[in-house]
Structure formats: structure tokens, C-alpha cells
Amino acid sequence: MRVLRLGDWGRGSAWRPGFVGHAGHGGGVALTQMLQRFQFRSMRAARDAVALGWAGLLGLAVLVHAAYFLSARLSLQLLIRPDGVAAFWPAAGVAAGTLVALGPRARWPVAAGAFTATFVANIKGDRDFWSSVIFALCNTGEALLVAGLIDYRFGPRFNLDRLSHVLGLLAAAVVATAVSGIGGTLGYVLFHASGTPALTIWEHWFASDALGIVAVAPVLIGIAALWRDPPARAEFVEGLAALSLLTVLGAFGILSGRGPWTTVVPMALSFPLLLWLAARCPPAFAAAASCIAAIAIVWTTTYGIGFFGGLPAKERIAGAQAGLLSVLLCALVLAALFAERRRQAAALAKSEARLQEALTVGSAIAFEWECETGTVRRSSNAAQILGFDSDHDLTAAEFLRHVHPDDRERYMATIYDVSPEQPSYTEVFRFLCPGGREVWLEETAKAEFDAKGRRTRLTGLTFDVTEARRVDEILRCSEERLRLALQAGGIATWERNDHTGFLVWNEQYFRLLGYKVGEVNPSRAAWLARVHPEDREAANQKTATGERSLQDYVSEFRIVRPDGSVRWARACGRFLNKKGEPLRTIGVVEDITEAREQIETQRVLVAELQHRTRNLMAVVQSIAHQTLSTSISLDDFENRFNQRLEALSRVQGLLSRASDQPITLAALVAMELEALGSHARNGRIQCGGPVVRLRKSAVEMLSLALHELATNAIKYGALASKAGRLSVTWRFDRVRFNGIGKERNVVLEWMEDGIAVPPGGRSGQGGYGRTLIEEALPYSLSAETSFDLGVNALRCVISLPPAVFNVARENVSESETAA
Amino acid sequence: MTLIGEPAVTTRRVLVVEDNFNIAVALTRLLKVRGNEVVGPTSTVIGALSLIASHQIDGAILDINLRGEMAYPVVDALREKGVRIVFMTGYDQKSIRAAYGDVPCLQKPVTVDHLLQTLFG
Numbered sequence: 007m008r009v010l011r012l013g014d015w016g017r018g019s020a021w022r023p024g025f026v027g028h029a030g031h032g033g034g035v036a037l038t039q040m041l042q043r044f045q046f047r048s049m050r051a052a053r054d055a056v057a058l059g060w061a062g063l064l065g066l067a068v069l070v071h072a073a074y075f076l077s078a079r080l081s082l083q084l085l086i087r088p089d090g091v092a093a094f095w096p097a098a099g100v101a102a103g104t105l106v107a108l109g110p111r112a113r114w115p116v117a118a119g120a121f122t123a124t125f126v127a128n129i130k131g132d133r134d135f136w137s138s139v140i141f142a143l144c145n146t147g148e149a150l151l152v153a154g155l156i157d158y159r160f161g162p163r164f165n166l167d168r169l170s171h172v173l174g175l176l177a178a179a180v181v182a183t184a185v186s187g188i189g190g191t192l193g194y195v196l197f198h199a200s201g202t203p204a205l206t207i208w209e210h211w212f213a214s215d216a217l218g219i220v221a222v223a224p225v226l227i228g229i230a231a232l233w234r235d236p237p238a239r240a241e242f243v244e245g246l247a248a249l250s251l252l253t254v255l256g257a258f259g260i261l262s263g264r265g266p267w268t269t270v271v272p273m274a275l276s277f278p279l280l281l282w283l284a285a286r287c288p289p290a291f292a293a294a295a296s297c298i299a300a301i302a303i304v305w306t307t308t309y310g311i312g313f314f315g316g317l318p319a320k321e322r323i324a325g326a327q328a329g330l331l332s333v334l335l336c337a338l339v340l341a342a343l344f345a346e347r348r349r350q351a352a353a354l355a356k357s358e359a360r361l362q363e364a365l366t367v368g369s370a371i372a373f374e375w376e377c378e379t380g381t382v383r384r385s386s387n388a389a390q391i392l393g394f395d396s397d398h399d400l401t402a403a404e405f406l407r408h409v410h411p412d413d414r415e416r417y418m419a420t421i422y423d424v425s426p427e428q429p430s431y432t433e434v435f436r437f438l439c440p441g442g443r444e445v446w447l448e449e450t451a452k453a454e455f456d457a458k459g460r461r462t463r464l465t466g467l468t469f470d471v472t473e474a475r476r477v478d479e480i481l482r483c484s485e486e487r488l489r490l491a492l493q494a495g496g497i498a499t500w501e502r503n504d505h506t507g508f509l510v511w512n513e514q515y516f517r518l519l520g521y522k523v524g525e526v527n528p529s530r531a532a533w534l535a536r537v538h539p540e541d542r543e544a545a546n547q548k549t550a551t552g553e554r555s556l557q558d559y560v561s562e563f564r565i566v567r568p569d570g571s572v573r574w575a576r577a578c579g580r581f582l583n584k585k586g587e588p589l590r591t592i593g594v595v596e597d598i599t600e601a602r603e604q605i606e607t608q609r610v611l612v613a614e615l616q617h618r619t620r621n622l623m624a625v626v627q628s629i630a631h632q633t634l635s636t637s638i639s640l641d642d643f644e645n646r647f648n649q650r651l652e653a654l655s656r657v658q659g660l661l662s663r664a665s666d667q668p669i670t671l672a673a674l675v676a677m678e679l680e681a682l683g684s685h686a687r688n689g690r691i692q693c694g695g696p697v698v699r700l701r702k703s704a705v706e707m708l709s710l711a712l713h714e715l716a717t718n719a720i721k722y723g724a725l726a727s728k729a730g731r732l733s734v735t736w737r738f739d740r741v742r743f744n745g746i747g748k749e750r751n752v753v754l755e756w757m758e759d760g761i762a763v764p765p766g767g768r769s770g771q772g773g774y775g776r777t778l779i780e781e782a783l784p785y786s787l788s789a790e791t792s793f794d795l796g797v798n799a800l801r802c803v804i805s806l807p808p809a810v811f812n813v814a815r816e817n818v819s820e821s822e823t824a825a
Numbered sequence: 826m827t828l829i830g831e832p833a834v835t836t837r838r839v840l841v842v843e844d845n846f847n848i849a850v851a852l853t854r855l856l857k858v859r860g861n862e863v864v865g866p867t868s869t870v871i872g873a874l875s876l877i878a879s880h881q882i883d884g885a886i887l888d889i890n891l892r893g894e895m896a897y898p899v900v901d902a903l904r905e906k907g908v909r910i911v912f913m914t915g916y917d918q919k920s921i922r923a924a925y926g927d928v929p930c931l932q933k934p935v936t937v938d939h940l941l942q943t944l945f946g
Contacts, residue, residue, distance in 0.1 A: 616915060617890070617914070617915035618915065619915070620914075620915035620932060620933035620934065621845065621848075621915045621933060623933060623934040624845065624847075624848045624915075624933040624934045624935075625845060625847050625848065627848075627851065627934050628845075628847035628848050628850065628851035629847055631851045631854070632847065632850070632851070703892055703893055707845075707846065778846075781846065781850075782846035782847070782850075783846075785846045785849065785866075785868050786844060786845060786846045786868055786892075788868075788869075809892070
């Protein structure tokens with residue numbers, strides 16, 4: 007922290023506001039601002055001072071005192087006669103350099119050290135008390151002023167590796183020494199009787215102090231910089247070697263006696279060394295080198311050695327000072343310039359590397375296309391992305407040839423469409439790599455134009471978006487599949503954000519509720535409006551319960567559409583939550599109308615089957631009763647009971663197929679006659695009539711009756727004798743008016759003739775069969791029946807009411823023969 | 826259990842509504858054997874309603890499905906007169922309309938004794 011402002015010391019006794027106005031910004035506003043900032047800095051400086059500790063501060067003061075004293079003593083040895091001003095005052099550089107290097111926390115120790123050292127050195131010289139005090143004050147103030155100006159201008163980031171900073175140090179040294187020179191001149195004039203003109207004294211003071219600061223302060227500042235940011239070991243060794251060489255040269259120049267070559271040769275040799283240091287090492291080394299050179303020059307000058315040795319003292323000194331200044335300036339400026347260059351080169355290399363890395367990571371090619379020559383420069387990763395040899399420079403024409411034929415025209419049109427008004431474009435296209443691989447590229451570029459508006463150059467980035475396209479495509483396909491699946495399954499979906507309450511329905515949801523897609527804004531109210539009023543409360547309740555407990559729920563409800571149709575729906579909802587905090591609710595609603603109808607059909611079928619089976623059992627039970635009551639023996643019972651059961655079973659078979667094939671009267675008659683076996687096939691049976699489709703409820707009773715008639719015919723009737731004949735015919739009766747509408751019965755005639763009268767009379771005729779005809783059919787089917795048994799003929803007429811059959815609408819006159 | 830003091834068996838009039846002739850006949854005979862008087866049998870709703878109007882009835886045995894017509898109107902008429910009813914059906918009890926769920930229901934085939942037990946206790 008090298009923070010020192012003018013105000014830091016200016017708040018002390020030596021502060022003169024007017025001076026700041028000249029040296030700094032001039033004007034009251036700037037002054038006020040500065041004062042405010044100084045105050046803040048001052049507080050920080052005080053804190054830093056505390057941090058350093060009193061022992062540290064004292065130690066620093068002693069060190070500075072010692073260094074300053076030694077330099078001052080050295081300088082006083084090099085006094086310029088006759089005015090007594092030192093030719094070179096490195097002590098000023100020691101104080102200023104330490105201050106700049108260490109920052110504001112070093113202010114008071116440095117000030118104290120400089121003050122006491124100057125004072126002691128002067129007193130021990132030939133100076134009196136007051137002049138010593140004035141000189142001490144001037145020197146101290148000078149160092150503080152340099153450090154203050156630099157801190158004000160550059161802040162804590164002051165470093166010698168910038169040209170502006172080096173020039174700033176020079177300027178600060180000039181200003182500070184010019185000011186302190188005035189004080190010093192006053193001291194000489196007032197207390198140190200001297201015949202020299204005041205201006206000359208000031209000049210000498212100014213020159214020696216300024217040179218001192220410029221020669222020594224950079225060394226200290228550079229060493230501090232090295233301390234903070236150590237250089238590479240090689241750099242350090244190299245710098246030290248060059249410095250040693252320079253020291254040897256300097257010593258050689260000083261010690262090897264008089265003679266032009268003794269100074270010229272070392273000087274000539276020292277310049278390459280200085281250049282070497284400036285170019286290859288941190289500025290601290292160049293500063294140290296120039297300092298060593300300065301000491302050597304001053305030494306030789308003062309003692310009249312070498313190149314300057316032969317000249318009169320005044321010119322010698324002026325020459326030395328000029329030489330000093332040029333050496334110092336050259337070394338410091340060169341070092342700063344080289345450092346700047348090195349820094350820029352490093353930054354450039356770093357940014358280049360970063361760009362290359364970014365391009366590689368981002369699968370992007372940077373390119374520049376010279377339109378006139380058709381040559382293209384691409385970043386080094388282009389070869390890898392485009393699949394070419396890295397040493398093959400792909401021209402614009404070659405590139406275009408590899409663009410997918412389907413995309414080429416569009417791509418070229420885009421490029422040729424750029425104009426000074428619309429210089430940039432972005433285009434996505436496929437590129438066919440030499441190996442046959444296809445990559446998707448997205449190119450964003452900008453064109454440059456010449457004065458005539460012709461395209462001269464295209465620069466831009468080409469991204470490899472193959473992977474992104476592939477993922478996009480997969481996502482798109484998967485979403486499409488899901489959408490189709492949901493659509494095919496008639497599944498509606500919804501999703502609600504529980505924070506915003508925003509609800510989304512898919513298209514199917516609108517359709518399920520009987521809305522046009524987008525007709526309403528999805529809402530619970532819009533949903534409930536279409537739920538069947540009887541189911542509304544339960545459905546709403548179920549959802550609300552799920553919301554409270556955050557448990558999945560399933561509810562079934564009916565939907566009433568505007569056209570009045572009713573659909574059954576099953577809704578499943580799931581609440582997505584994070585630690586009990588609801589986030590989203592998603593759900594599906596399925597149209598289950600068909601499924602429910604199927605279940606209902608199945609339920610009816612099962613019930614029907616159960617009903618039929620149970621009824622059948624009851625019928626069997628009752629037939630057993632009837633048969634038992636008319637049987638003469640157990641064998642007789644067995645025989646007749648089995649036959650009746652067979653008849654029952656036949657009709658059950660017929661009934662079970664009835665859903666595929668309506669049962670006609672012809673089929674029923676044919677079935678019962680066929681059951682008679684060979685008798686039915688000897689041509690003595692004649693039967694037929696129109697198509698009459700029987701109701702299932704009537705089939706069983708009618709077949710039992712026909713069975714009894716047929717059984718009787720073969721046992722006792724027409725089929726029992728060789729000459730007997732049987733005719734079964736049916737027809738539609740004449741139309742009657744029943745009070746509501748017109749109807750007509752179907753009349754079935756069972757005619758037997760040629761019945762042989764058995765020797766023992768016709769005892770078995772009648773019985774259960776007759777009961778069925780005369781009682782059961784009227785009872786069960788409301789049929790009108792007659793049963794006339796003559797001597798050798800039977801005429802049985804059964805008139806069936808319309809409730810028993812379905813009239814075949816297509817053709818009433820159609821007839822069937824049960825053969 | 827004692828024979829003395831046992832109440833005299835009163836003759837009960839039982840309405841039989843059953844569309845299957847065989848069952849109706851068998852049931853009628855068995856009821857009569859057990860000393861009941863049978864009203865009917867009849868196979869239609871209209872027939873049953875006219876019998877109810879014209880006869881004193883103590884109990885009724887009803888088939889629910891009469892030639893495809895449900896016997897509920899018969900139940901209503903019988904309830905008005907406070908007649909005990911038992912359903913005799915091939916269907917499940919579930920298929921009986923909820924309003925008639927309190928009527929005892931026996932599944933076919935059924936014995937007459939079971940019917941009488943259910944009807945008169």
C-alpha cells in the first residue's frame with residue numbers, strides 16, 4: 007500500500023494550499039475534492055501505521071536515517087566548490103524511493119529519518135544549526151512531495167513497467183526538487199554566507215536533488231516491486247550477472263586512473279549492458295544499473311577521473327549531469343517500454359490461447375474470407391470439424407462444393423444478399439465432410455465493403471451444431487410420438503403451476519369436454535361446467551382432497567357436452583411437490599365411455615346367463631315333477647324325462663347361437679323333426695311357411711310344445727303307422743285391429759292324418775303334451791291354441807301373437823321350407 | 826313343543842306371478858299341497874294387477890321379469906295393500922332397482938318351503 011497524498015503531510019505545518027493549486031489541478035473545486043479524499047486516505051494511513059507497530063516504525067526510521075545519513079555524507083564529500091552545493095544528492099532518492107515503495111505507512115519514519123539524517127550530516131559538515139534545520143526541512147518536504155504527487159496521480163498501482171509512470175516519476179522529481187530548491191537556496195543565502203548568485207544555488211540544488219531522486223528512487227521502487235512479484239529465477243540470475251559486470255566496469259573506470267580510454271571504454275561497454283537489462287529483465291535491474299552508472303559518473307567527475315577529468319569543474323559537472331540524465335532516462339524509459347511490450351505480448355498470447363480454447367470447446371470455427379482472391383483463413387480447429395487435412399487450406403469454392411446440395415443454393419443466396427445496409431447473416435446448413443459424414447453448421451458472419459459497395463471480406467464464426475440438431479430432433483420426435491400416442495389413446499392432459507395457478511390443457515382436453523380448441527381459457531370452472539351435475543360435487547371434492555393431502559387421486563365422472571352427449575371420463579392427478587410445498591400438478595383424463603359400455607354389456611350378459619341357467623334349473627325341476635306325475639314306471643319316467651331334457655338342451659344350443667343368427671320358426675320346426683331320426687326323412691312330412699323370427703323368450707316354450715307334438719306323432723300318431731302323413735305349415739293370419747294399431751298373428755297348423763287306431767285304444771295321446779298346448783302356450787305366450795283329435799287325424803292350431811315374433815321386414819312373403 | 830294349543834293352520838291366499846308355465850304349475854301344486862290357496866297364477870303385469878284388485882291376498886311370490894317386463898308396478902300395488910312379497914328370480918339381487926331392495930329375494934331354483942318361510946316366517 008503505497009498511499010500517500012499531498013494532504014497527508016500537507017495537513018502538517020508545511021502545508022501551503024496555493025502550491026497544490028499550481029502543481030495539481032488548480033481551482034477550488036479540485037482542492038475541496040482532494041481535501042476530502044486526503045482525509046480519508048489519512049485515516050487509512052494512520053491505521054497502516056498502527057499495523058506496522060511502533061518497533062517497526064522506529065526500525066524503519068533508523069534505517070532510513072542511516073541510509074540517508076550515509077548518502078548525505080557521501081554527497082557532502084562531493085560538494086561542488088565554491089557554492090557548497092552537492093553535485094549529486096542520492097539521499098533525496100533514498101527518502102523519496104522508500105516513501106513511494108512502502109507507501110503512506112512509512113511516511114513518518116521516513117520523514118523523521120530524512121530530517122535527522124540531513125540535520126546531523128549538515129551539522130557534522132560545515133553548516134550551522136539553522137541552515138541545517140532548513141535543509142533538513144527542505145529535504146524531508148521534497149521526499150514527501152514526490153511521493154504525494156505520485157500517489158495522487160497513479161495511486162497504489164505505481165510501477166516502473168509503464169512509460170507513463172516513469173515519466174510521472176521524472177515530473178514529480180522535477181516539481182518537488184524545484185520547490186525544495188527554493189527553500190534550500192533561502193537557507194544558503196540567509197545562513198551560509200556565500201558569494202554565489204541565488205539562481206545558481208537553486209540550479210545546483212535542483213539538478214543534484216532531481217538526479218538523486220531519478221537515480222536512486224527507481225531502484226528502491228523496483229526492489230519493492232520485485233519483492234511483491236518475484237521474477238523467474240533465470241531472469242533474476244541474468245539480471246544479477248549483468249549488474250555485477252556493470253559494477254566491475256564502473257569500478258574499473260573509477261579505479262584505473264586517468265586516461266580517456268579508462269572512462270570511454272567502460273561507458274561504451276556499459277550501454278549494451280544497460281540495453282540488455284532493460285530488454286530482458288524487470289525494470290528494477292535497469293534502475294539499479296543506471297544507478298551504478300550514475301555513481302560511477304559522479305565519482306569520476308568529482309575526482310576528475312577519465313573522460314570528464316580534464317575539463318574545468320563547472321563544465322565537468324554540467325557534462326556529468328547531462329550524461330547522468332541521459333543514461334537514467336534511456337535506461338528507465340527503455341525498461342518501461344520493453345516491460346510494456348512484454349506484458350502486451352503475454353496478454354495477447356493469453357487471449358489468443360483463450361480464444362482458441364473457446365473455439366474448440368464451443369465447436370466454432372473463426373474464419374476470414376477474402377472475397378477477391380477466394381482464400382479463406384480459418385482457426386486451427388476447422389480441419390477437425392470439417393474433416394479435412396489440417397495442412398489443406400480449403401478455398402471458398404471448395405467449401406461451397408461440400409455444402410449439402412439441398413442447402414447450397416439457399417446458402418449462396420444468403421451470402422450474395424449481404425449489402426452495406428444488411429452486412430450480417432446467420433445461416434444453418436449441412437456440410438458433407440470428405441469421409442461422407444454430414445455435419446450441421448450454423449454460420450454467423452459480417453461482410454466488409456469497399457467504397458464502391460463491393461464485398462471485400464467476410465468474417466465470422468461457424469458453429470458445429472450437429473449434436474444440438476440431433477438432440478433437438480430426438481426431442482421433437484419423442485414429443486411428437488407422445489402427442490400422437492396421447493391423441494390416439496384419446497387421452498387429455500393438463501398441467502397446473504401451483505404458484506401462479508396457470509393451467510394448460512392439451513387439444514384433446516378441450517375436445518373431451520366438448521369445447522373447441524382454445525374456445526375457453528383453461529380453468530377449474532370451465533372444467534366443472536362440463537361435468538355432469540350429479541357428479542360435479544364428488545369430482546370437485548376428490549380434486550380438493552388430493553390437493554390438501556398431495557396424494558395422487560383417481561376420479562371418474564360424466565361429462566355432458568353441449569350437444570347433450572354424455573361421456574364417462576377417468577381423471578388421474580399427481581401433485582409434484584418439494585418438501586411439502588406444491589409445485590405443479592399434472593394429470594391425464596381418459597375417455598372411458600366405451601370401456602364402461604363394454605363392462606355394462608358384459609354385466610348384462612353375465613346376468614342373462616345366470617338368469618337363463620337358474621330358470622332352466624327351475625324348468626327342469628318342474629318338468630321332472632310333471633313327468634313323474636304321469637309316468638307309469640321308473641323306466642317310462644327315465645325315457646320320457648331324458649327326451650324332454652334333450653329337447654331342452656337342443657333349444658339351449660339354438661338360443662346360445664341366437665345373437666349371431668335369429669331363430670326362425672322354420673329352424674325350430676326342422677330341429678324338432680330332425681330329432682325324430684329316420685322317420686323325418688321318408689317323405690311323409692311336409693312343412694313350410696314364411697320367414698318368422700322368434701323372440702328368444704318364446705323359443706323355449708314353443709320348442710317344448712313342438713317336441714311333445716313330434717314325440718306323440720312318432721309314438722301314437724301319423725308317424726307311428728306306415729300310411730300316416732304329417733304336415734306342419736304356418737302363415738300370417740289376416741290383419742286385425744287391436745284398438746291401438748294393426749297387427750296379425752302367425753298361425754301354425756300341425757296336421758296328422760292316416761293315424762292307425764291301436765288295438766287298445768288311444769290311451770297315451772294327450773297327457774303332458776296336450777297340457778302344454780292347451781294351457782302352457784296360452785299362459786306363457788298368450789297364444790290361442792286348439793287341439794282336435796279325430797279318429798285317425800289330429801289338427802292342432804297354434805296362433806302366436808305378435809309379441810312372440812319379429813316380422814321379417816324385408817320380405818313378409820318370403821317362405822322357408824324345413825325339409 | 827306341544828300339539829295341544831298349537832294355533833290352527835289358517836289358509837293363506839298366495840298370489841303367484843310367474844311367466845314360465847312349468848314353474849307356475851309346479852309352484853301352484855306345491856303351495857296347494859301345503860294348504861295354501863293360490864291366487865293366479867298369472868304371467869303378466871296386467872294379469873297380476875287385476876288379480877290384486879279383485880282378490881284378498883296374504884302374500885305374493887313374484888318373478889321380477891315377466892316376458893321382458895319388470896314386475897315393479899305389481900310390487901307397488903301390493904305394498905299399497907300391505908301384502909308381504911318375495912321375489913323369485915334368476916337375476917342377481919344387484920339387478921333389482923334400489924327402491925325395491927328391501928323386498929326379500931330368492932334365487933331360482935327354490936323350494937316352496939323356503940318361499941313360505943321367507944314370506945310368512
